[in-house]
Amino acid sequence: MPGRSSPLTWRPLSREDARTSADLLNAMETVDRIGENYTEEDTLQELVDPYADLERGSLGAFDGDTLVGYVKIRFKPSAEEVHRVFLDGGVHPAHRRRGVGTRLVEAGVAAAKVLHARHHPGRRLAVDVHRPEHIAGLAELLRSRGFAPVRYFRRMEHSLRDVPPPSAGLRIEPWSERADEDFRRVRNQAFEDQWGAVPMPADLWRNKIVNQTFRPEVGFLLRDAATGTPAGVLVTMSWDADTEATGVRDAHFMVVGTLREYRRQGVATALLRHALRAAADQGYDRASLTVDSASPSGAPGVFEKAGFVPKGQYIRWALEV
Structure with a gap:
C-alpha cells in the first residue's frame, strides 16, 4: 500500500505507466465497487487512445514509483456546437480526503481548455465526468469545482x-x-x-x-x-x-x-x-x-x-x- 506520509511527485502519464495504472484502478475497485477490474493490457489500451494527449492532457500523482492518483482528458475527434471532453480520474483510497482529488480535477479542467483550444476553437466547451452515483465524496468534490449533473444513465x-x-x-x-x-x-x-x-x-x-x-x-x-x-x-x-x-x-x-x-x-x-x-x-x-x-x-x-x-x-x- 502507498505510504501515507510520503511526499508525492507529479508528472504526465505515459504508456510505461500501464502496470501501475492497473494497480491503482484495482485498489479503487476494492472500495468503490463499481464492477471495473483491469489488466495491464486494459490500461495500456486507454493510454494509447489516439484522442488522449498524455503530455498536455494528463497528470499523475506518484508515491515513489506507485501511481496513487491521476486525471486524463480525452478530446473528441469532431464537434458541432459544443465540444464535450471527458475527464477521467481517481485517487487511491489511502490518499483520499487529502486534497489530491481537488488538485487533479483542477488540473484536468485546465488541460481540457488547452486541448479544446488546439482542436476545436470557436466551439463551446463542456468538461464531462461519467461515474457511478454511489462513489463516496465524488458529488461533493465535483460540485465544489462547479460541475452539475446533466444526464443519467442506467446499467x-x-x-x-x-x-x-x-x-x-x-x-x-x-x-x-x-x-x-x-x-x-x-x-x-x-x-x-x-x-x-x-x-x-x-x-x-x-x-x-x-x-x-x-x-x-x-x-x-x-x-x-x-x-x-x-x-x-x-x-x-x-x-x-x-x-x-x-x-x-x-x-x-x-x-x-x-x-x-x-x-x-x-x-x-x-x-x-x-x-x-x-x-x-x-x-x-x-x-x-x-x-x-x-x-x-x-x-x-x-x-x-x-x-x-x-x-x-x-x-x-x-x-x-
Whole structure:
C-alpha cells in the first residue's frame, strides 16, 4: 500500500505507466465497487487512445514509483456546437480526503481548455465526468469545482440462464473483418441523434471497440432482407479481469444501434435476442449494457421489454466553460 506520509511527485502519464495504472484502478475497485477490474493490457489500451494527449492532457500523482492518483482528458475527434471532453480520474483510497482529488480535477479542467483550444476553437466547451452515483465524496468534490449533473444513465443486466430462441427469418450476420466497416458506419449513423455522441473515426474504433476486449462471436449486423442494406448493429465486449475477480462472465453490449429509418420495426429486439442466445451458447453468465435514460430512440423501454433489469445508475456531470 502507498505510504501515507510520503511526499508525492507529479508528472504526465505515459504508456510505461500501464502496470501501475492497473494497480491503482484495482485498489479503487476494492472500495468503490463499481464492477471495473483491469489488466495491464486494459490500461495500456486507454493510454494509447489516439484522442488522449498524455503530455498536455494528463497528470499523475506518484508515491515513489506507485501511481496513487491521476486525471486524463480525452478530446473528441469532431464537434458541432459544443465540444464535450471527458475527464477521467481517481485517487487511491489511502490518499483520499487529502486534497489530491481537488488538485487533479483542477488540473484536468485546465488541460481540457488547452486541448479544446488546439482542436476545436470557436466551439463551446463542456468538461464531462461519467461515474457511478454511489462513489463516496465524488458529488461533493465535483460540485465544489462547479460541475452539475446533466444526464443519467442506467446499467442494466440480463441473466442468461433462461434465454428465448432468436427470431427466425432475419438476415443477421456475425462480425467479420470484411464487414467491420459496415459495423462502424451503422454505429455512427445510428448515434447521430444521441446526446453527446460524435462519429468514431477508424483509429478510435480500433482503439475503443476492436481491441482485446472485443468479442466478435457475440457481435452482429442486421441487414434489410430485401435490399441487403445494414439496418442495425450490436457489439459486445468482455473483460477478463472482471471475470477473474468476480467469477461472473459478463457479455457487455457496448453498442446497440438502429438506423433511424428502421426504428420501431423490431431491429433492436431481434439483435438483442440473437446476441443473448449467442452469449448463452458461448458460456457467458449474463449480459449487461448501459443506456441513456433520456435516449431519443426509446432504448430503455426496448431493453426492459427484452428482459433487462436496472442494476445501477451513472451520472454525467458537466462543467460548461
